[in-house]
Amino acid sequence: MTSNPKYIFVTGGVTSSLGKGIIAASLAKLLQAQGYRTTIQKLDPYINIDPGTLNPYEHGECYVTDDGAETDLDLGHYERFLNVPTSQANNVTTGRIYQSVIDKERRGEFLGKTVQVIPHITDEIKNRIQILGNSGDYDIVITEIGGTVGDIESLPYVEAVRQLEWDLGEGNTCVIHLTLVPYLSAAGELKTKPTQHSVKTLMESGVQADILVCRTEHELSHGIKNKLARFCNVKEEAVIQSIDASTIYDVPNLMLDEGLDKVVLKKLKLKSNSPDLSQWNTFVKRHKNPKSEVTIGLIGKYVELQDSYKSILEAFIHAGAENEVKVNVESIHSEFLSPNDVEEKLGHLNGVLVAPGFGERGIEGKIDAVRYVREKNIPFLGICLGMQMAVIEYSRNVLGLTDANSTEMNENTSHPVIDLMESQKDVINKGGTMRLGSWDCKLESDSLAYESYGHTEIKERHRHRYEFNNDYKSQIEDAGLKATGLNPDTGLVEIVEISTHNWFVGVQYHPEYKSTVANPHPLFVSFVSAALDYKTKQ
Numbered sequence: 001m002t003s004n005p006k007y008i009f010v011t012g013g014v015t016s017s018l019g020k021g022i023i024a025a026s027l028a029k030l031l032q033a034q035g036y037r038t039t040i041q042k043l044d045p046y047i048n049i050d051p052g053t054l055n056p057y058e059h060g061e062c063y064v065t066d067d068g069a070e071t072d073l074d075l076g077h078y079e080r081f082l083n084v085p086t087s088q089a090n091n092v093t094t095g096r097i098y099q100s101v102i103d104k105e106r107r108g109e110f111l112g113k114t115v116q117v118i119p120h121i122t123d124e125i126k127n128r129i130q131i132l133g134n135s136g137d138y139d140i141v142i143t144e145i146g147g148t149v150g151d152i153e154s155l156p157y158v159e160a161v162r163q164l165e166w167d168l169g170e171g172n173t174c175v176i177h178l179t180l181v182p183y184l185s186a187a188g189e190l191k192t193k194p195t196q197h198s199v200k201t202l203m204e205s206g207v208q209a210d211i212l213v214c215r216t217e218h219e220l221s222h223g224i225k226n227k228l229a230r231f232c233n234v235k236e237e238a239v240i241q242s243i244d245a246s247t248i249y250d251v252p253n254l255m256l257d258e259g260l261d262k263v264v265l266k267k268l269k270l271k272s273n274s275p276d277l278s279q280w281n282t283f284v285k286r287h288k289n290p291k292s293e294v295t296i297g298l299i300g301k302y303v304e305l306q307d308s309y310k311s312i313l314e315a316f317i318h319a320g321a322e323n324e325v326k327v328n329v330e331s332i333h334s335e336f337l338s339p340n341d342v343e344e345k346l347g348h349l350n351g352v353l354v355a356p357g358f359g360e361r362g363i364e365g366k367i368d369a370v371r372y373v374r375e376k377n378i379p380f381l382g383i384c385l386g387m388q389m390a391v392i393e394y395s396r397n398v399l400g401l402t403d404a405n406s407t408e409m410n411e412n413t414s415h416p417v418i419d420l421m422e423s424q425k426d427v428i429n430k431g432g433t434m435r436l437g438s439w440d441c442k443l444e445s446d447s448l449a450y451e452s453y454g455h456t457e458i459k460e461r462h463r464h465r466y467e468f469n470n471d472y473k474s475q476i477e478d479a480g481l482k483a484t485g486l487n488p489d490t491g492l493v494e495i496v497e498i499s500t501h502n503w504f505v506g507v508q509y510h511p512e513y514k515s516t517v518a519n520p521h522p523l524f525v526s527f528v529s530a531a532l533d534y535k536t537k538q
């Protein structure tokens with residue numbers, strides 16, 4: 001425990017996509033492993049209120065917290081690394097900052113003053129940064145500032161950092177600047193100039209970086225580190241190399257080897273202990289030394305994008321390590337899948353996951369995929385839209401309701417087996433209005449879900465507007481697709497299963513959001529194990 005919360009700011013220079021989120025999460029892990037209660041927050045300089053309204057082409061996956069915030073996917077990394085839930089307070093956008101300032105203005109709270117970026121917007125940013133620190137729950141708050149220094153939209157955030165450093169005083173804050181040290185193969189050299197320039201840009205706003213974390217494809221020599229230190233005004237021990245790693249789960253140990261935690265703690269005037277990473281290292285060892293492998297198809301419509309199904313891919317890594325199996329995920333585009341090529345594209349798989357999604361594009365391919373795996377007894381996990389597709393497929397091909405559909409795809413279907421939730425019928429606005437966040441679910445004891453979780457009461461996170469239409473429940477259950485998990489208050493069907501199948505589970509919620517290194521998700525663990533069994537039996 002520290003007497004007052006300490007703040008670490010992570011800024012980015014030179015280019016985007018350097019992996020600030022992973023560096024922040026890795027540092028947080030090292031601090032947590034030394035007994036410091038640590039959390040991470042992401043400030044995003046765009047004007048959307050949250051990323052819930054952004055499509056995956058723009059923004060990758062939208063991550064959902066227990067309290068129903070639709071957030072940046074970096075929060076997923078924070079939870080996976082720290083095993084501590086995040087909340088609405090952990091992700092703040094410029095849109096939200098402006099919205100609260102404008103709401104205050106309308107309430108007359110500024111008492112006739114002119115409302116300006118400085119001090120009103122910067123004050124709001126400072127408040128948002130300190131909410132977590134002032135909660136008393138954390139010793140250290142790491143605030144990751146999205147974007148790259150020098151961007152017009154980042155300026156108020158950098159100014160807020162400058163002011164907070166001034167307000168809180170020496171020893172209470174630390175600025176880490178993540179930069180790129182590119183290698184020019186023609187010259188055969190690593191170049192420090194882009195870093196010098198981005199540190200200078202930060203200084204123009206009055207912020208001096210205390211630590212440089214340098215992304216690089218090659219080892220930084222002593223000479224390069226010394227040069228960076230001298231030109232960027234940091235101690236040489238504060239020039240940290242972040243070399244490309246084969247897995248993000250190596251980064252905490254790489255940062256430990258470079259002494260990132262030590263320089264940070266010294267700057268914050270905190271004691272440095274030796275971190276206990278034993279559980280983490282057991283996971284990394286298992287992840288890197290699988291005893292066998294399975295191939296699982298991921299059927300979605302954003303499969304060409306690395307970040308769209310981030311949490312699903314990470315959940316497979318956790319579940320793979322737990323089973324000591326390497327999970328090869330084969331991305332299959334649902335839009336180009338048809339009954340003619342389903343055998344060719346899915347026949348070799350040991351398991352199939354049908355992904356979440358919205359809208360009509362690619363859904364017939366998903367339905368064809370479900371039919372194939374159901375008939376071939378291939379382990380199947382359907383998530384959210386994937387579960388809804390399983391219900392539609394069963395209704396069409398087993399119950400013979402050939403026109404069965406979701407009203408999301410066809411409002412006039414004669415068999416709306418998936419229908420808009422009652423609570424959604426009057427909803428007009430798109431942002432933040434889905435059924436979001438953690439809801440209770442009660443499991444049937446005679447089910448795969450119960451076998452996986454080991455208890456009957458669970459809580460899982462949601463993000464949807466449509467649901468299983470209970471008017472069809474008895475019909476569908478009598479035909480063999482059982483509802484094995486229900487919301488105890490509303491009766492909303494959360495899980496469907498076919499008990500005669502090898503492993504066939506559809507869930508209305510998103511298990512992937514809750515899978516962490518310390519707690520691999522039980523459904524993913526069980527699914528991967530089923531895929532391995534299936535492969536062994538083949």
Ligand code: GLN
Pocket residue numbers: 355356357358359383384385386408463464465466467
């Ligand atoms: N589009 C579906 C719904 O809104 C499924 C959502 C999802 O897969 N997250 O219900």
